[in-house]
Amino acid sequence: MEIINKLIDKSALATLIERFTKSGKEVFAPVKSKGISEFARVETIQDIDFETIATKQSAKSLVFPKVEKILSYEKTFDDVIVNNVDYTQFPEVIAFGNRPCDAAGFIPLDAIFAGELVDEIFKARLEKLTVISISCKKADDYCFCTSVNGGPGNTTGSDILLTETTADEYFVEIVTEKGKAILDANTDLFKDTAAIDKTPFLAKLEQQFTQEVINEKLNGIFESDIWDKQAMRCVGCGACAFVCPACGCFDIQDETKGKNGVRHRCWDSCGFKIFTLHTSGHNPREKQAQRWRQRIYHKFSYQPEQQKLFGCVGCGRCSRACPSDMNIAEHLKEIAVL
Amino acid sequence: MSEFEPKIVAFVCNWCTYAGADLTGTSRIKYATNVRIVRFPCTGRIDYMLLTKAFASGADGIIVSGCHPNDCHYTSGNFHARRRWMVFKKLCDFMGIDTRRIVFSWVSAAEGVKWADIVNTTVEEVRKLGPYESYHKLSTQDILA
Amino acid sequence: MARIGVFICHCGENISATVDCPKVSEVAAKFPGVAFSTDYKYMCSDPGQSLVVNAIKEHKLTGIVVSACSPRMHEPTFRRACAEGGLNPYQCEMANIREHCSWVHEKGDKTDQKAIDIVRMMVEKVKRNNALLPIKVPVTKTALVIGGGVAGIQAALDIANAGHKVIMVERDPSIGGHMSQLSETFPTLDCSQCILTPRMVEVAQNPNIKLYTYAEIESVEGFVGNFNVKIRKKAKSVDETLCNGCGMCTTKCPNKKNPNEFELGMGNRPAIYVPFPQAVPNIPVIDKTQCTYYKNGKCKICEKVCQPKAIRFDQEDEIIEVAVGAIALCTGFDIKKTDFFPEYGYGKYKDIIDGLQFERLASASGPTSGEIRRPSDGQVPKKIVFVACAGSRDPAKGIEYCSKICCMYTAKHAILYKHKVHDGQAYIFYMDIRAAGKNYDEFTRRAIEEDQAQYIRGRVSRIYERDGKLIVVGADTLMNAQTVEIEADMVVLATAGVANKGAEELAQKLHVSYDQHKFFSEAHPKLKPVETNTAGIYLAGACQSPKDIPESVAAASGVAGKIACLFANSELTREPLIAMVDRQAPPMYSSCTGCFLCQPVCPYNAIEREEVKDRNGNLVRELAFINPGLCQGCGTCVAVCKSKSIDIEGYTNLQMYAEVDALLNS
Amino acid sequence: MEDIKKLARELLADNKVQLVLGFENGTANRVRPAFFTTPEAVDKLIYNEFCIQNIALYLKKDICQHAASLAITANPNVVRSILQLAAENQIKEEKIKIIGITHEGKCVGLLDFKAAEEFSKTQPKGLKDEDKALIEKIQAMSLEEKFDYWVEAFSPCIKCYACRASCPMCYCGKCNVESNNPQWIPVAPHKYGNMEWHMMRAMHLAGRCINCGECNRSCPVDIPLNILSYMLSDFVLEEFESEAGLSAVFTPALSSYTMVDKENFIK
DSSP states (O other): OOEEEEEEEHHHHHEEEEEHHHOOEEEEEEEEEETEEEEEEEGGGOOOOSEEEEEESSGGTTTTTTTEEEEEEEEOHHHHHHHEGGGGGGOEEEEEEEEEHHHHHHHHHHHHHHHSBBBBHHEEETTTEEEEEESSOOOOOOOGGGGGGGGOOTTTTTTEEEEEEEETTTEEEEEEEHHHHHHHHHHGEEEEEEOOOOOSSSSSOOOOOHHHHHHHGGGGGGTHHHHHHHHTOOOSSSHHHHOOOOOOEEEEEEETTEEEEEEEEEEEOOOOOGGOOOOHHHHHHHSSHHHHHHHHHHHIIIHHHHHHOOOOOOOOOHHHOOOTOOOOOHHHHHHHHO | OOOOOOOOOEEETTTTHHHHHHEEETTTTOOOTEEEEESSGGGGGGHHHHHHHHHHTTSSSSEEEEOOOOOOTSSHHHHHHHHHHHHHHHHHHHHTOOOOGEEEEOOTTTHHHHHHHHHHHHHHHHHHHHHOOOHHHHHHTTTOO | OOEEEEEEEEEETTTTTSOOHHHHHHHHTSSSSSSEEEEEEEEEHHHHHHHHHHHHHTTSSSEEEEEEEOOOHHHHHHHHHHTTTTOOOGEEEEEOIIIITTTTSOHHHHHHHHHHHHHHHHHHHTOOOOOOOEEEEEEOEEEEOOOOOOHHHHHHOOOOEEEHHEEEOOOSSOOGGGGGGOOTTTTTTHHHHHHHHHHHHHHOOOTTEEEEEEEEEEEEEETEEEEEEEEEEEEBBBTTTTOOOHHHHHHHHHHOOEEEEETTTTTEEEEEEOSSSSSSSSOEEEETTTHHHHHOOOOOHHHHHOTOOOOTOOOOOOEEEEESSEEEEEOHHHHHHHHGGGGTTTTBBBTTEEEHHHHHSTTTSSSTTTTTOOOTTTTOOEEEEEEESTTTTTTSSSSSOSSSSHHHHHHHHHHHHHHHHEEEEEEEEESSOOOOOOHHHHHHHHOOOOOOEEEEOOOOOEEEEEETTTEEEEEEEEGEEEEEEEESSEEEEEEEEEETTHHHHHHHTOOOOOOTSBBBOOOOTTTTTSSSSSSSSOGGGGSSSSOOHHHHHHHHHHHHHHHHHHSSSEEEEEOOOOOEEEEOTTOOSSHHHHHTGGGGGTTTTEEEEEEETHHHHHHHHEEEEEEETOOOOHHHHHHHTTEEEEEEEESSSSHHHHHHHHHHHH | OOEEEEEHHHHTTTOOOOOEEEEESSSSTEEEEEEEEEGGGGOOOOTTOOOOOGGGGGGGGGHHOOSSSEEEEHHHHHHHHHHHHHTSOOOOOGEEEEEOOOOOEEEEEOOHHHHHHHHHHHSSSOOHHHEEEEEEHHTTTTTHHHHHHHHHHHTOOOOOOOHHOTTTTTTSOHHHGGGTTTOOOOSSHHHHHHHHHHHHHHHHHTTTTOOOOOOHHHOOOOOOOOHHHHHHHHHHHHHHHOOSOOSSSSOOOOOOOOOOOOOTTTT
């Protein structure tokens, strides 16, 4: 679809959100509470935090929640009755005010869950999701989207992208049919405009490397000692993976109460030792450095090879969340200049 | 409508309270049917995780009982248990877990009457408190839909 | 897949009158994993047991739940039946629906439901039972007896007479202990030496007993049936194999003015000495701290006069390693010195002595040849005051417990005094007269009635000297606490009995527990009075608490009996319901982190450190290891282990978890 | 800071240690843990008021396990951690050189364990006023309020286990939450799973926690779980006169008992 350009002023935007909520759509947007900005359900535009560069956690939980019930079951004397989750009943969700990097994150997730094998639950959630992103006016020391083919005004993954052009007005790019459906239902709120050069309204973020260079370098450094060096201060938690918009690893857990039980899909991280631990006691990724290497290879080598895309959107959340300040951009730059 | 019948689980040691409960039986002293006894070798063996597990599994009240101080078959299991319970109780109190529903007691092998008494009073206390809905809800809301 | 059999017993009408047994059986038949369920009148009867045995075979059961009485009653019975049916005996669980159900509830649905729940719980448990084999521990049939007092002697002789080897270690140069110091014994007044000496000789002559005197325990390692003990045999400076006990050395030794320990300082002995004439062995030792040669490098008179040439000035301490299967602790007691009672003047006034010193004065072989003469001037005291509870039952200044023997020996002292000093008068200050025991009360009555000992119920507040007399000031609580003042010629303090010197250190070497007074602790105050918490180590006599001779001897024979039982088989068989630490193949080895926070909670010191080494011998990990010979299966370590690396058979985490789950989530 | 650097340089130059564990500058105005193996590298070593991460946790990581000997820039929290780790048989004195640093940032030179024990006693615990205030606030709540408070406080938990990974005392190779036979604690980060996980962790740290607050600092969703341990530490100190991190030879409260422990709650 060709991008449709529009303008919307802030009061119209408020009305739009009101219309969403009134029509039964669930709107999730950054909300600041106790100093932390996270995606949360909002009712009006006043609830929304437009300032924070990036929420602590990504928007991925809208399609890949930290706990997803995938089925329930009941044991009888000689049988087990399985009940699948009715994913046709998922609500319509609007992601609003997320950054372009968040939107871009849905692409690699989609490739994981709805590639060769389709995860119906994920697919249903993604289909019910409309992403209305807002371009970045600011970037911080952790941001590096421009190094991974993204950018502060990138439209990838968004259904609609808003760019603040004046104190009262957003330049609107309708990117997809889903976005157009919103436009069509609310034409009164949008104004016509010609295409606008967004550059002056976007954060300036220098490109530090290219993901293609990383991809190429990774071919020869699997056994390099750089992994040991970089992972030295890694504490081995899963914070990076859990805040990452593109990390899709999960664990399957059954929980029972007597004869009833459920199967949950929960977030998991390749950074955990137990992630690859075999029953025999053997662990193919025994050391933290190997697990760190896996993280980089998965995003910059395996995913490009298998899914023809990169698994990193340059949001920098992992670096912000890291208790010991492992900065992924810094590490990638080191690899790029090897 | 029938009266609320609390579910009580008793974690007891083999040598004192289990034997004490046996004595209640041999003495034919009647008590409430609500209690289910789980036998452990010693109170020292009782893991506090089993207490939360019991609540999560639907218990409304818990009795934890063993030998009186200095009577432990293994000399010190009950002393270690006592300390563990103190700390656990403190944590529960701080976290809003209802410790009125956990009764700790010493019941010796000779205290058949005391055992019946502990069970009866616990059943009545917990009956007054009602079902332990908050913990049951917490533990089942994401499992039983 | 589990195939569980459920057997509901009616117990005549004991269960069936209250619980609907057929209904319970019917419901149980529908539990997942239950392959067979039935009810029967008397499950423990022969036909009942046959029913179990046959059902196991016929239905190819993998485990059984016998729903009947308390497992404390018939668990062994049904474990046997289980084994007879071809299953491992530990694949049997009992659901207690009698003591815990039918006998304590009225007939009704709630009672039936409870019975059903109990059965369900045990079905879920037994599904998770492991097949277990009894634990076998080899037993070295040699006993170590530490201490050669009357308790040690009795224990050693009994064990030796049962046909087992005994190694006896005594700290002093001779065995005999405190009893050899006593004059006569209550309540019979037979001479202590006369009854003890033959037993001492027996020890020396018994071919099953190896005696090490002047020796101490250096270290103890191992566990029940398998202790390795290092004994430090202190240098006597005399070759025991050559010495013939002629006594020339002790007679000729020029350095004779050394305080005699055996006489409690009331006499002297040479630097080379035999502690007392009846000593066993009758071999002298040189006291290196006093011997002129050791001090100045000159003398060697003993060497010159020794015909068999047995003197060895260059002899060194020797470490002897022995392997033993059991240890009897018989290290006895000591008496508390009265320094902490300055108002009683002990040590300040020569004529205030303690009870043990009085024993020596009254002894025919003592420093006064049995005549009661006071130490200061050798005069016969005409008025003598005995102070009972000198330190005992006095939490403020002494010890809080009762020393138990003082009431009796003080009465004995009064009687002996009267027998020896006919015109003398004995006064006894006491708190209570504790004379429980066979012929004990009669004995104290005799002191009062026949031997005119005057008992004054009250405490002594002060003793001081005035005009050559000892003024004993006390209160008579039976006379309105009126002050009593007695001008005495001599005072005997019945000082408190306390733990022996070095008891704490020895307990730590042996890993046995001890109480706040450093007396060794028994495993159970009623049911295991001679066992310690460390399997294979027993205790007898006054090292446990103050005891008189018959009690010490009885305990010693008890210990000997226990050890004889232990030695009755070459292997020790133990119930396998014990704790174990997780072990896995490398590189995991174990989920144990080696924090050893489980170690201090084990009452039996069963948790050891195991070193895991790589092929080059480098230490890789330190892991907890539970010695199956020592673990008694309390499971306290299981609950303490944070990484859930310890589990206990019979009550595994999986079993207990399943029980709770089955109870509530039905 | 210069004296710390000088010490570190000398230790490496004299081959007394193979590795110095400390801090360097990180992203923007952050600091980060760093590992120095040559005297020259020590140029980058820093120590300032931001160096509060409890780097004692690295003592259980491969890099420190493999080093024959190492030194660590140790603020009072790190010193306490080291002593407690030693008490729990996780580190040996001969392997580690402690560069002691006070709360104020003053270097007190190398500490052996005995000196470290003395040092620890003089340095107050790192309990902040806001933590105390929160404990008091919760204690004043009703039973239901407390329960709701914690259920809500734990609900954002994503089970990333940063609390565990950042805690020097959480050194178990296999955490309780990872034992699945039986599954003691639900792995799923739902409200129940979160509640039991944090409750279990608080119990495991009772009497062992040295109160550095690292669990809270590392938590990406800012759960105040440190106050659970703070509250229990206070309780253990008050009831059992036992405090972790003051001695290298120490039996934590829950591995010991006294005959006179309270039992007024036992019928």
